[in-house]
Amino acid sequence: MNKWTKGILALGASLLLAACGQESTTVKLGVVGDDTSNWDHAQEVLADENIDLEFVKFTDYSQPNSALAEGEIDLNAFQHQVFLENYNKEAGTDLVSIGNTVIVPLGLYSNQVDSPEEIKDGDTIAIPNDVTNGGRALLVLQAAGLIEVDPDKGITPTVSDITKYNVDIEIKELDASQTARALNDVTASIINSGVAVDAGLNPSEDPIFFEPVDENAKPYANIIAARKEDEDNETYNKVVDAFQTDETAQVIKEESNGADLPAWELFGRK
Numbered sequence: 418m419n420k421w422t423k424g425i426l427a428l429g430a431s432l433l434l435a436a437c438g439q440e441s442t443t444v445k446l447g448v449v450g451d452d453t454s455n456w457d458h459a460q461e462v463l464a465d466e467n468i469d470l471e472f473v474k475f476t477d478y479s480q481p482n483s484a485l486a487e488g489e490i491d492l493n494a495f496q497h498q499v500f501l502e503n504y505n506k507e508a509g510t511d512l513v514s515i516g517n518t519v520i521v522p523l524g525l526y527s528n529q530v531d532s533p534e535e536i537k538d539g540d541t542i543a544i545p546n547d548v549t550n551g552g553r554a555l556l557v558l559q560a561a562g563l564i565e566v567d568p569d570k571g572i573t574p575t576v577s578d579i580t581k582y583n584v585d586i587e588i589k590e591l592d593a594s595q596t597a598r599a600l601n602d603v604t605a606s607i608i609n610s611g612v613a614v615d616a617g618l619n620p621s622e623d624p625i626f627f628e629p630v631d632e633n634a635k636p637y638a639n640i641i642a643a644r645k646e647d648e649d650n651e652t653y654n655k656v657v658d659a660f661q662t663d664e665t666a667q668v669i670k671e672e673s674n675g676a677d678l679p680a681w682e683l684f685g686r687k
Contacts, residue, residue, distance in 0.1 A: 440467065441467040441468065441469045442467065442468050442469065442652055443468075443469045443471055444463075444469070444470055444471065444491045444492065444652060444653065444656055445473050445489075445490040445491045445492070446470055446472055446473065446491065446492050446493065446494060446656070447473045447474075447480075447484055447485060447490040447492070447493035447495065448472055448473070448474055448475070448481070448493070448495055449474070449475050449476070449477065449478060449480075450474065450476075450611075451474060453472050454672060455519070455660075455665060455668055455669055455672070456472070456494075456660065456665075457668070458659075458664040458668065459656065459659035459660040459662070459665060460659075462659040462662070463655065463656065463659045468655060468656070470656065473489075473490050475495075478495065478500070481493040481495055482496070482501070482504045482508070482510070482512060482642070483508070485512060485643070486508065486644065491643070491647070491653065492515075492641055492653055492656060493641070494640070494642070495639070496639065496640065496642065497520075497636065497638055497639050497640065498514060498635075498636045498638065498640055499549045499552075499553070499572060499573070499636045499637060500549050501514065501642055503548060503549055503573075511644070511645040512643070512644060512645070513643060513644075513645050513648050514640040514641065515640075515642070515648060515653060515654060515657055515687060516640065516641040516657030516660065516661065516681070516686055516687050517638045517640055517641075517661070517680035517681045517684055517685070517686065517687055518638070518639045518640060518641060518660060518681075519669055519678060519680050520630060520634060520639065520677070520680040520683065520684075521609075521611075521620070521639070521673075521676065521677050521678075522610075522627050522630055522634070522676070522678075523550075523553060523557050523608075523609065523610075523628040524607070524608060524610070524613065524620055524624025524626070524627055524628070525557060525558075525561060525605050525606070525607055525626040526597075526605060526606050526607075526608050526613065526618060526624050526625065527600070527604060527605035527606070527625050528600050528601060529605070530605065530625065531625055532625050532626070533561040533562060533605075533625065533626050534562075536563060536584055536586065536604055536605060537584065538584060538585040538586075539585065539586075539587070540584070540586050540587070540603075540604035541586065541587045541588075541602075541603040541604050542558065542563070542586050542587070542588055542603060542604060542605050542606065542607070543590075543591050543595075543599045543603045543605075543606040544558070544588060544589070544590055544591070544596070544606075544607045545590070545591065545592070545593035545596060545607065545609065546590035546591055546593070547593060548573055548575075550609065551573075551575065551590060552570075552572055552573035552574050552575065553628075553637060554607040555574050555575075555576070555578075555588075556572065556574070557607055557626070557628045558588075558607070560628065560629050561626045563582075563584050563586060564581065564582055564584075564586070565580050565581040565583065566578050566579050566580060567579075567580050572636050576588055576590065593609055593612060594612055596612060597613060597615070598616070605625065610673075610676060610677070619674065619676075620674075620676035621673065621674040621675045621676035622674070630683065635683075638680035638683070639680060640687070641656065641660070657686065657687075661679075661681045665679070666682060
């Protein structure tokens with residue numbers, strides 16, 4: 418067999434492979450932590466469309482957005498809209514949401530009382546000290562009837578924006594990772610779901626009060642983020658479609674014991 422015949426056969430084989438749809442596109446999705454079980458069904462659906470969803474795992478929240486902005490990954494899924502907007506403002510980037518994933522209501526936990534009504538004057542409440550989670554925590558305390566905050570401050574009020582204490586509580590601001598560890602030292606604590614799980618708490622059963630999940634909670638829905646120029650990318654939007662399914666919703670509810678909710682069912686695609 419001469420080299421021309423070999424070349425023709427090789428070209429024919431490559432064309433046949435392409436025609437059979439065996440060539441795939443890889444999409445790199447940045448996540449935080451090792452658990453990607455919520456993505457199992459989406460990964461299978463995408464594989465059938467010759468899209469290889471590859472997880473790039475990060476260890477903390479400071480990394481996935483910079484990796485996305487710098488083109489090291491194609492998408493990320495680890496944050497809510499408020500976090501993304503704050504990152505864009507601080508980093509001068511223009512990352513956008515292309516789809517909702519889950520919403521994880523904040524919980525008020527306590528080893529001392531069984532309801533917010535039992536919290537009394539002089540008690541101490543711990544909340545996260547970062548801008549996004551701290552403001553969210555104050556709104557939870559407002560919903561629980563303990564305080565009132567300036568409505569003009571929107572979704573990121575600070576302690577200085579409290580306009581009224583319905584109960585004369587002391588608010589202790591801590592790093593979000595420390596709010597669970599403080600439970601024995603304070604009357605109650607606002608704890609993020611992931612931190613609660615790491616501390617052996619059950620986010621669906623242990624809180625004495627849950628963040629209301631209504632239209633006001635939409636900014637705290639977790640999202641799939643992309644670079645602005647990729648907002649309408651057909652392949653990336655197929656990733657959203659593959660995730661937002663009944664099968665994924667069932668996994669989310671079962672694996673979190675109802676603590677996490679499919680955000681697209683509550684607020685729409687994005």
